[in-house]
Amino acid sequence: MTAESPQRQTPDSLMLFGFWYRALPSDQLSRNRMKKAMLLETPLVIGRDRQGHAFALRDACPHRGMPLSCGHFDGQQLECSYHGWKFDAHSGQCQLIPSLTADQDLKVDRIYAGSFACEERDDFIWVFVPEPGPTGAGFTKRDQPGISTPHVPTFSDRYKLAYLTADLPCSVDHGIIGLMDPAHGPFVHQAWWWRSRSSIHQKQKNFEPIPNGFRMSAHTPSSNSAPYKLLRLYASADSITTTIDFVLPNLRLETIRAGKYWFSSLTTVTPITRNQCRIDVVAAWNIFRWMPFGPGLLKFVFAKFVEQDRKTMEDQSAGLKHNPHLMLIDDADRPAKWYFQLKAAHLEARRTGAELRHPMAGPVTLRWRS
Numbered sequence: 001m002t003a004e005s006p007q008r009q010t011p012d013s014l015m016l017f018g019f020w021y022r023a024l025p026s027d028q029l030s031r032n033r034m035k036k037a038m039l040l041e042t043p044l045v046i047g048r049d050r051q052g053h054a055f056a057l058r059d060a061c062p063h064r065g066m067p068l069s070c071g072h073f074d075g076q077q078l079e080c081s082y083h084g085w086k087f088d089a090h091s092g093q094c095q096l097i098p099s100l101t102a103d104q105d106l107k108v109d110r111i112y113a114g115s116f117a118c119e120e121r122d123d124f125i126w127v128f129v130p131e132p133g134p135t136g137a138g139f140t141k142r143d144q145p146g147i148s149t150p151h152v153p154t155f156s157d158r159y160k161l162a163y164l165t166a167d168l169p170c171s172v173d174h175g176i177i178g179l180m181d182p183a184h185g186p187f188v189h190q191a192w193w194w195r196s197r198s199s200i201h202q203k204q205k206n207f208e209p210i211p212n213g214f215r216m217s218a219h220t221p222s223s224n225s226a227p228y229k230l231l232r233l234y235a236s237a238d239s240i241t242t243t244i245d246f247v248l249p250n251l252r253l254e255t256i257r258a259g260k261y262w263f264s265s266l267t268t269v270t271p272i273t274r275n276q277c278r279i280d281v282v283a284a285w286n287i288f289r290w291m292p293f294g295p296g297l298l299k300f301v302f303a304k305f306v307e308q309d310r311k312t313m314e315d316q317s318a319g320l321k322h323n324p325h326l327m328l329i330d331d332a333d334r335p336a337k338w339y340f341q342l343k344a345a346h347l348e349a350r351r352t353g354a355e356l357r358h359p360m361a362g363p364v365t366l367r368w369r370s
């Protein structure tokens with residue numbers, strides 16, 4: 001028998017169209033204002049109308065390409081700064097072309113600035129980025145997406161919500177596999193209250209396939225970390241269970257439940273360009289509700305984690321710039337392998353119109369030291 005040698009793998013940094021993506025935090029956009037944003041190399045102008053409803057348009061005038069974000073927005077219509085064409089902010093439909101004379105019968109209402117489905121959910125403005133249409137198809141009315149926006153799981157009526165966001169100078173693939181990688185914890189996230197290198201021990205977790213992703217099955221979190229010890233004490237619950245899901249294209253959902261208390265988060269890694277992404281974490285919880293320092297402390301802890309990951313990926317990007325060969329090893333990198341296989345299966349399913357062929361045949365137990 002020959003020992004299995006690690007396979008060389010290179011992320012393809014393909015970005016997946018046809019999904020909802022977080023564009024920007026709700027509180028960064030006030031009424032009657034617009035902001036530039038970039039998703040999957042698509043420049044957007046995101047705005048909020050007089051009534052407070054968000055909208056998203058391609059940041060390019062259908063006339064001669066002037067960014068619409070350079071123009072004027074009155075809370076209802078956008079006026080291009082170049083020749084003054086006016087567009088409805090939500091539909092993108094052209095309302096006015098000032099240069100037309102009374103006898104010129106160009107059908108103004110058949111002209112559209114590219115518009116995107118846009119929804120607000122859990123403190124973020126989400127935009128649906130469809131498959132790019134055939135070039136030259138022109139600017140027409142958009143279709144409604146067939147899927148709804150992802151949301152943070154909640155388990156009671158009252159809860160608190162907070163978000164964190166950080167730019168990562170790497171492709172969405174590296175951002176995502178960095179997020180699901182269990183082996184970097186003791187090295188990147190060293191802190192006295194969390195864990196140290198000397199606490200590295202063998203772990204075993206069960207995984208199962210779920211639609212468009214996989215789940216780390218409900219388990220009792222590692223007993224050697226302080227936050228969980230604290231939670232167990234606080235909730236005086238016999239059992240604390242954690243479930244972590246990854247779902248295409250970029251969603252990581254974590255749910256911790258301890259009796260009537262719960263904590264959940266939806267983390268997304270959003271492709272901005274081919275080699276730039278952004279991590280957004282939105283957490284919801286009903287624990288520490290009446291303790292004034294609760295949310296602040298929680299945010300502090302989370303911010304620390306995200307900053308450690310961000311710094312690591314920034315350093316890593318210096319190495320990746322020169323296209324080194326990479327490898328993924330078992331079992332610690334198996335989730336990363338599943339991610340790439342899921343992505344390939346998704347693209348294949350889109351191409352053929354067939355069902356997605358899930359790379360996992362059934363439940364799998366992975367073992368690693370961390």
Ligand code: FES
Nearest residue numbers: 061063064080083
């Ligand atoms: S480029 Fe926008 S109106 Fe001409």
Ligand SMILES: [Fe+2]
Nearest residue numbers: 178179188309
């Ligand atoms: Fe991390």
